Amino acid sequence: MDFTDVSLTALRVFRAVAEQSTFTAAAASLGYTQSAVSRQIAAIERAAGTELLERRRDGARLTPAGHIVLRRAKSVLDEIDAAARELSGRPGQAGTVRLGWFPSAGAVLLPRALARLRETDPALRVVTREGSTPALVRALRAGSLDLALLASAPPFRPPDAESPPLALRTLGERALCLALPAAHPLARGEFVDVADLRGQRWIAGSTSGEDRLMGVWPGLDERPEIAHTARDWLAKLHLVAAGLGLTTVPATLAPAAPAGVRILPVRGGPQEQRRLLLARMPQPPAEPVARVAAALRAAALDTGTPP
Numbered sequence: 001m002d003f004t005d006v007s008l009t010a011l012r013v014f015r016a017v018a019e020q021s022t023f024t025a026a027a028a029s030l031g032y033t034q035s036a037v038s039r040q041i042a043a044i045e046r047a048a049g050t051e052l053l054e055r056r057r058d059g060a061r062l063t064p065a066g067h068i069v070l071r072r073a074k075s076v077l078d079e080i081d082a083a084a085r086e087l088s089g090r091p092g093q094a095g096t097v098r099l100g101w102f103p104s105a106g107a108v109l110l111p112r113a114l115a116r117l118r119e120t121d122p123a124l125r126v127v128t129r130e131g132s133t134p135a136l137v138r139a140l141r142a143g144s145l146d147l148a149l150l151a152s153a154p155p156f157r158p159p160d161a162e163s164p165p166l167a168l169r170t171l172g173e174r175a176l177c178l179a180l181p182a183a184h185p186l187a188r189g190e191f192v193d194v195a196d197l198r199g200q201r202w203i204a205g206s207t208s209g210e211d212r213l214m215g216v217w218p219g220l221d222e223r224p225e226i227a228h229t230a231r232d233w234l235a236k237l238h239l240v241a242a243g244l245g246l247t248t249v250p251a252t253l254a255p256a257a258p259a260g261v262r263i264l265p266v267r268g269g270p271q272e273q274r275r276l277l278l279a280r281m282p283q284p285p286a287e288p289v290a291r292v293a294a295a296l297r298a299a300a301l302d303t304g305t306p307p
Contacts, residue, residue, distance in 0.1 A: 013040035019142035021059035074143030095288025096125040100136040100148035107256040113299035152275040171300040174251040176272035181243040187262040194268035201227040201245040215247040
């Protein structure tokens, strides 16, 4: 089979696997069976005459040949999608920008940026999707996102080790804070001492792997008691409001906190900083992408996260 005969379906499936890192997740995102995804990947690898994906226990990773195919596939699929938009009467003059964001960015920053764009660029179409920082980075690499808002914690390493490096801009850096029930004894002051966090009940972000400790104050010298787990930030804050535990939050979430929650700084130990990053591939951005990036920078200023 000649590689020039590869189908668009195979290219889309290959891009989805590169983005999702597993055949199962790619199948779910495309609405295919896992066996259908496997057949498409087998077909594109036969046409390439080499393996494009390294199958590992922790997922599928691109081989050097896979990186070449992905780079070209992105260009082909973007052109096909642009042609489809024009033929359907949605010319790309105003532009469509695909923006990814990590969960807490959707509480304050993202709505403000999109509201600003609706006033300044009403013809500009912004398609958004939520995801974890690793998933958003894969989506940027796979070409299914143009921009992504990422979270970063010390020691502030690059979000991945792939080449070329992503273009990153820091939109803000603020100290991590603590969300407490307003009736909690520690909520009476203007800050919480880190020594008083021992023995508290916590609301964490997940139930597996390192994510289990998201929501627990970093560096506690004890095994924390996880009272509840929730992926959604608003759900976590409502659990706090109900008096069911404490959780950590970025300072920028303060305006979105429900009644019955106090958000306070923590003192007595090293400051826990968090960065908000805007990421894209390193090539110069298209003009619509640049306009969305500018709106996000302005929204970051509005929320008190100076770049």
